[in-house]
Structure formats: structure tokens, C-alpha cells
Amino acid sequence: xxxxxxxxxxxxxxxxxxxxxxxxxxxxxxxxxxxxxxxxxxxxxxxxxxxxxxxxxxxxxxxxxxxxxxxxxxxxxxxxxxxxxxxxxxxxxxxxxxxxxxxxxxxxxxxxxxxxxxxx
Numbered sequence: 001x002x003x004x005x006x007x008x009x010x011x012x013x014x015x016x017x018x019x020x021x022x023x024x025x026x027x028x029x030x031x032x033x034x035x036x037x038x039x040x041x042x043x044x045x046x047x048x049x050x051x052x053x054x055x056x057x058x059x060x061x062x063x064x065x066x067x068x069x070x071x072x073x074x075x076x077x078x079x080x081x082x083x084x085x086x087x088x089x090x091x092x093x094x095x096x097x098x099x100x101x102x103x104x105x106x107x108x109x110x111x112x113x114x115x116x117x118x119x120x
Contacts, residue, residue, distance in 0.1 A: 003086070004042075004044075004049045004086065007042065007049065007051070007086045008030060008042050010090075010092065011030075011040060011042055011051060011095075011099070012030065012032075014095070014096050014099050015032035015039070015040050015099060015103075016032070018034065018100070018103050019034075020034055020035070020107075021033065021034050021103070022034075027043070029041065029042055029043040029044070030042055033106075034103060034106055034107045035106070035107060037106045037109065038054075038106070039053070039054055039099070039102040039103045039105070039106040039107070040052070040053055040099050040102055040103075041053075042086075043083075045074065045083065048085050048087060049085070049086045049087070050071075050083040050084055050085050050086060051083065051086060051090075052073045052081055052082070052084075053081065053082060053083075053084075053098050053099060053101070053102040054080055054081055054102040054106055055080050055081070055082050055098070055101065055102065055105070056101075057080050059080075059101075060072065060077070060080050060082045063082050063084075064082065069084050069085045070082050070083065070084050070085075071083055071085075080105075084098075
């Protein structure tokens with residue numbers, strides 16, 4: 001098992017220990033969800049593996065400005081998502097806290113209503 005697979009397995013154990021958490025595979029990588037909404041993702045971006053999590057915008061800005069491992073997650077960064085490169089190492093205590101924060105933010109968010117289809 002390589003480093004990325006070990007990181008994915010460790011992230012899986014952390015995420016799936018949370019109530020009602022599930023794992024799906026989308027866009028070729030694991031996505032961990034609660035209530036049908038993602039709260040953690042492990043993915044390869046520009047050749048490097050990273051873990052993406054939802055954060056408060058202030059926390060996202062702090063992490064990106066103060067720690068070179070973090071960057072604004074492409075596409076969903078405007079919604080507070082931050083990605084952390086898993087190379088050269090992962091602070092698993094910090095990551096576990098961040099996963100829990102992401103889980104809470106996503107689980108607490110109200111579901112978005114689906115647009116109604118017009119019947120003609």
C-alpha cells in the first residue's frame with residue numbers, strides 16, 4: 001500500500017466513524033458524505049494528492065495564508081472549501097479536528113430545495 005492509499009484508508013476510518021456518514025466514489029475518488037452532501041474528499045489535483053474539507057471562510061483564509069500545505073479548493077473554494085496536500089506529511093490530529101468541523105458544517109446546513117419542474 002502506497003502513501004496515498006494509506007492516507008485514504010486513514011481518512012476513511014475517521015469519516016466513517018461519524019454518525020450517518022457514507023462513502024461514495026465520484027470523479028474517480030472517494031467522497032465522504034452526510035445527508036447526501038460531501039464533507040471530505042481525497043483527490044489528485046495537478047499531480048498531487050490532497051484532502052478537501054469544508055471550513056468557515058475565515059478559517060480557510062487563515063490556513064491558506066499561513067500554511068503552505070493548504071490552498072483554496074478548485075470549483076468549491078468560494079463556499080469555504082480548503083484542500084491540504086498530503087505530502088510530505090499529515091498532522092492527523094489536526095486533520096481529525098478539521099474533518100469533524102467540516103462534518104458539523106455540512107450536517108447542519110439545510111438541504112437546498114430542488115427547482116420545480118413546470119408541468120405543461
